[in-house]
Amino acid sequence: MRSLSQLVESVPASVTALMMQKGRELAAAGHDIINLAGGEPDFDTPAHIVEAAFAAIRAGDTHYPPSFGTPALLDAIVAKLRRENNVHHITPNQVLVTPGGKWALFVALAVTLNPGDEVLVLDPAWVSYAPMVQLNRGVPVHVPLPSADNFAISADLLRRYITPRTKLIMLNSPNNPTGRVITRAELEDLCRVAIEHDLYVISDEIYEHILFDGAVHYSPAAEPGMAERTLIVNGFSKAYAMTGWRLGWLAGPAPVMKLARVFQTQSITSAASFVMAAGVAALNGPQEMVHTMTAAYARRRRFMLDALEEIPGIECPPIEGAFYIFPKFTQTTKSSLEIADILLEKALIATTPGIAFGAAGEGHVRFSIATHERDLERTVERLAAIVPTL
Numbered sequence: 001m002r003s004l005s006q007l008v009e010s011v012p013a014s015v016t017a018l019m020m021q022k023g024r025e026l027a028a029a030g031h032d033i034i035n036l037a038g039g040e041p042d043f044d045t046p047a048h049i050v051e052a053a054f055a056a057i058r059a060g061d062t063h064y065p066p067s068f069g070t071p072a073l074l075d076a077i078v079a080k081l082r083r084e085n086n087v088h089h090i091t092p093n094q095v096l097v098t099p100g101g102k103w104a105l106f107v108a109l110a111v112t113l114n115p116g117d118e119v120l121v122l123d124p125a126w127v128s129y130a131p132m133v134q135l136n137r138g139v140p141v142h143v144p145l146p147s148a149d150n151f152a153i154s155a156d157l158l159r160r161y162i163t164p165r166t167k168l169i170m171l172n173s174p175n176n177p178t179g180r181v182i183t184r185a186e187l188e189d190l191c192r193v194a195i196e197h198d199l200y201v202i203s204d205e206i207y208e209h210i211l212f213d214g215a216v217h218y219s220p221a222a223e224p225g226m227a228e229r230t231l232i233v234n235g236f237s238k239a240y241a242m243t244g245w246r247l248g249w250l251a252g253p254a255p256v257m258k259l260a261r262v263f264q265t266q267s268i269t270s271a272a273s274f275v276m277a278a279g280v281a282a283l284n285g286p287q288e289m290v291h292t293m294t295a296a297y298a299r300r301r302r303f304m305l306d307a308l309e310e311i312p313g314i315e316c317p318p319i320e321g322a323f324y325i326f327p328k329f330t331q332t333t334k335s336s337l338e339i340a341d342i343l344l345e346k347a348l349i350a351t352t353p354g355i356a357f358g359a360a361g362e363g364h365v366r367f368s369i370a371t372h373e374r375d376l377e378r379t380v381e382r383l384a385a386i387v388p389t390l
Helices: 015-028 047-058 071-085 101-112 129-135 155-160 184-196 254-265 273-284 288-309 336-346 373-389
Strands: 095-098 118-123 139-144 166-172 200-204 230-235 248-251 365-368
Touching: 015 336, 047 273, 071 095, 071 248, 071 273, 095 101, 095 254, 101 129, 101 200, 101 230, 101 248, 101 254, 118 129, 129 139, 139 155, 155 184, 166 184, 184 200, 248 254, 288 373, 336 365, 336 373
Parallel strands: 118 139, 118 166, 166 200, 200 230
Antiparallel strands: 095 248, 230 248
16 A cells, blocks of 8 residues: 555654543443543533524524624624723734634644744644644744743743744644743733744734633734734633534734635635634623633632642742643652652543643643542542652
8 A cells, every 4th residue: 555644654642632531441341430631611501502502493594604703703703802901903804714723823834834834833832832833844843942941931931933934923822731820021022022023923812711810811812913914713612612513713914814714715615604604603692601711710620729739749839821731840850740640540530641741841731620629639649649659
């Protein structure tokens, strides 16, 4: 047989997905697994959003929709950007509705990169960023953010990794896996560097509504000089508990979005018609459930931070956003992959090793707190027993 794609063969599978699958297999075999490896809200989609989808189906909205998104959803996204993000330059023609935020990221990379272009990936970073850059024939350049400084971004650090081939910076705030929310000073540094070196910025804002202790989300698209170089990626999975609906969107400069729309028509065509109706209901409807879910995450965050502080050998800085904690295991020489394997095999806790998010994540392990409080209590009990043996 002829050889298969060397490009795809060079890309690793998602470690998060692998750890989740290991947890599922052990659970199916009868083990009492606590699966904290994934990033999925444990809430159901709010009822008014579900009903909007059913109403659309009952009304016959089951045919091909506009590839770029329905006018109602494009208008709702534009209004949301103005209302919540202080982004006023985006028109409906500068928005692309996608089947999931992950596809929006892939499209953004596909239409900005040429072979050999370099992309600054701020580590620790979500596991799919670097592989998606590779699949679009770009070169991921890992910028290790300092764990000792709570993974802070600085202009000097960014400049150290810029070359003539650098094309864009990938930003995720609130951050998966670290829980960091970029500060005003950090944002100004990043924007200054992007303007100095004429770089695009892909801003992954999927966790923007999940904030704690007064943290504020800033979109770089609202900053001076950034409108023409910022691509915003967002979606409905995290804020509205719509992971299975597969609905996201991309917004950015008109020349980029023109290509993005072409790319979508020649690839997946569109998101589902009635799912877009649900998206309109999510953005334009009541937001109480978003606040209710975030309040639950805040209680879980406080519990985990307080509990882990009592376990010697774990250091966990207070996260500012998203629904993960990213503690460092300080009294062991084992790698994060070894620690995650031990936690799974001996403590029956499925997690994601920090190395999956880049070298800067080594020594850390990511735990999702988007699960029931009782599971988190059991997690702490098991950690208290296993950590001294590491």
